[in-house]
Amino acid sequence: MSDNRHMLDELYQVILSRKNASPDSSYTASLLQGGLDRILKKVGEEATEVVIAGKGGEQAQLTCEAADLCYHLLVLLAARDVPVEAVWDELRRRFGTSGIAEKASRKLPPA
Numbered sequence: 805m806s807d808n809r810h811m812l813d814e815l816y817q818v819i820l821s822r823k824n825a826s827p828d829s830s831y832t833a834s835l836l837q838g839g840l841d842r843i844l845k846k847v848g849e850e851a852t853e854v855v856i857a858g859k860g861g862e863q864a865q866l867t868c869e870a871a872d873l874c875y876h877l878l879v880l881l882a883a884r885d886v887p888v889e890a891v892w893d894e895l896r897r898r899f900g901t902s903g904i905a906e907k908a909s910r911k912l913p914p915a
């Protein structure tokens with residue numbers, strides 16, 4: 805598998821760079837300049853598509869819908885001036901800063 809660890813960070817930077825781009829040449833720019841309500845609508849639509857694909861769709865379909873949702877979520881963060889690093893920090897805080905390997909391999913009781 806290729807190294808995708810920085811993919812969302814890179815995509816977020818590209819999205820930020822579209823804030824002042826022409827909406828004629830960039831879908832991202834047209835979303836950002838179309839206003840918050842349009843972005844929120846897209847996030848809602850994409851989330852619904854993830855739910856539908858998650859329920860009964862092919863794995864490839866769910867993969868595509870999840871990618872669409874990630875992209876639109878990053879557009880929302882950019883529109884609200886929330887750095888994507890703040891999300892990583894919050895996840896890191898929940899995960900804990902110590903004993904990461906232990907947590908990851910921790911055995912859970914069967915469901």
Ligand SMILES: N=c1c2ncn([C@@H]3O[C@H](COP(=O)(O)OP(=O)(O)OP(=O)(O)O)[C@@H](O)[C@H]3O)c2ncn1[C@@H]1O[C@H](COP(=O)(O)O)[C@@H](O)[C@H]1O
Pocket residue numbers: 815818819822829830831832833846871872875
């Ligand atoms: N990851 C994405 C990405 N994922 C989805 N989409 C677009 O999101 C749209 C969602 O499709 P839909 O069918 O739901 O909606 P639509 O009818 O096309 O659009 P709406 O009128 O409903 O808004 C499509 O036009 C996709 O092309 C994306 N557009 C751009 N990116 C990334 O953003 C970068 C910048 O792209 P520009 O937008 O061209 O600047 C690109 O290099 C990509 O990496």
